[in-house]
Amino acid sequence: MFMFTHDCSACDRTQLIFPSMITGATRTDAGTQVTFECWCGAPQTALRSAAKGENREMVAA
Ligand SMILES: [Zn+2]
Structure with missing residues (x-):
């Protein structure tokens, strides 16, 4: 999975989302x-x- 930042529309802060x-x-x-x-x-x-x-898959040469 991943984490990212998001500008919350409720608290109006940029939050780090886990x-x-x-x-x-x-x-x-x-x-x-x-x-x-x-x-x-x-x-x-x-x-x-x-x-x-x-989404590119690693291909072994
Ligand atoms: Zn919020």
Whole structure:
């Protein structure tokens, strides 16, 4: 999993979100939409765009 920062719409702070706080994740064409609970207790969603090459599999030459 991953951690990332999120600008919370409830407490108006940039919070560091840990994987343990994430309650759900949905893959979309634009990336992964994650739902989580902020440190302040507010439910939040964030769209994590898929970075180029992120899903590239390592291939042994
Ligand atoms: Zn918050």
